[in-house]
Amino acid sequence: MHDRYGPDVLAGARATHHRAPRTSRPTPAATGLVVEEVTTGWVGAVTRVEKSGGTHVVVLEDRNGRTRTFPLGPGFWVDGEPVELTAPTGPAPTRPTRTASGSRAVTGARARVARASRIWVEGRHDAELVEKVWGDDLRVEGVVVEMLDGVDDLVGALAEFGPSAQRRVGVLVDHLVPGSKESRIAEQATRSAPAGSVLVLGHPYVDVWQAVRPGRLGLDRWPVIERGTEWKHGILRELGWPHGDQADVARAWKRILGTVRDYRDLEPTLLGRVEELIDFVTG
Numbered sequence: 001m002h003d004r005y006g007p008d009v010l011a012g013a014r015a016t017h018h019r020a021p022r023t024s025r026p027t028p029a030a031t032g033l034v035v036e037e038v039t040t041g042w043v044g045a046v047t048r049v050e051k052s053g054g055t056h057v058v059v060l061e062d063r064n065g066r067t068r069t070f071p072l073g074p075g076f077w078v079d080g081e082p083v084e085l086t087a088p089t090g091p092a093p094t095r096p097t098r099t100a101s102g103s104r105a106v107t108g109a110r111a112r113v114a115r116a117s118r119i120w121v122e123g124r125h126d127a128e129l130v131e132k133v134w135g136d137d138l139r140v141e142g143v144v145v146e147m148l149d150g151v152d153d154l155v156g157a158l159a160e161f162g163p164s165a166q167r168r169v170g171v172l173v174d175h176l177v178p179g180s181k182e183s184r185i186a187e188q189a190t191r192s193a194p195a196g197s198v199l200v201l202g203h204p205y206v207d208v209w210q211a212v213r214p215g216r217l218g219l220d221r222w223p224v225i226e227r228g229t230e231w232k233h234g235i236l237r238e239l240g241w242p243h244g245d246q247a248d249v250a251r252a253w254k255r256i257l258g259t260v261r262d263y264r265d266l267e268p269t270l271l272g273r274v275e276e277l278i279d280f281v282t283g
Contacts, residue, residue, distance in 0.1 A: 023082070024082040027076075028088040028089060035060065042068050044061045057069045099134075101137050117166075120148050123147055126147070127146075129266075133260065143282060151171070169199075172274065174208060182202065203273055206231050210267075212265060
């Protein structure tokens with residue numbers, strides 16, 4: 001029979017409304033897989049899956065290098081389709097072929113007996129950053145990193161150490177820029193020691209914190225701190241982090257250091273100087 005009123009214009013909508021919802025398909029959280037977390041809208045690539053508090057979580061890194069952690073399971077989208085992320089399966093992970101500094105990893109090697117030569121850094125934060133990125137390399141080469149309490153008495157420290165051609169000292173200095181106090185100290189220290197026994201290099205940053213790429217903390221750049229303000233406390237104030245005492249500074253540094261995965265998270269101006277110092281004391 002002819003339908004004088006024509007087709008039901010809502011028929012398609014009703015069919016869609018009553019259609020069974022799409023189910024999430026299980027999908028292994030493979031490294032590099034780009035997913036969207038539904039409730040927050042966070043989009044990022046899978047960097048790793050790990051256990052936290054007895055449950056598996058996935059770490060996602062967005063295009064700016066920021067990371068967030070989410071529980072494995074449903075609640076994700078891949079290419080516009082709902083998925084349930086599962087722990088990846090496959091062969092046991094192989095040993096890394098590169099160290100955190102990008103050097104070729106040496107499997108099964110014992111730490112070498114310490115050389116007479118040394119690398120000196122200004123303080124604990126410098127030493128911990130160097131250890132995290134270059135620690136494996138330094139143990140293979142037998143290089144010990146020692147902390148100075150600043151470089152104001154660098155000439156005296158060198159006189160006590162007694163550098164020579166076989167007992168070299170490489171020094172990493174903060175804020176080594178033309179005309180600075182640190183540059184004058186570096187020149188005096190180099191002149192005070194036998195030729196070729198001391199190499200003083202540095203980066204232009206007020207503190208080694210700035211050698212960590214700001215993107216690792218979700219920043220476009222490190223804040224500029226006005227003169228007369230203690231730099232680290234000023235930075236923490238600008239970031240909105242606790243900054244009342246030295247304990248706050250220590251906790252903040254642990255947080256910053258925790259964002260560093262390997263050499264790619266550091267500024268090239270620090271990378272080149274540390275590599276040059278290692279070459280100098282092992283050459």
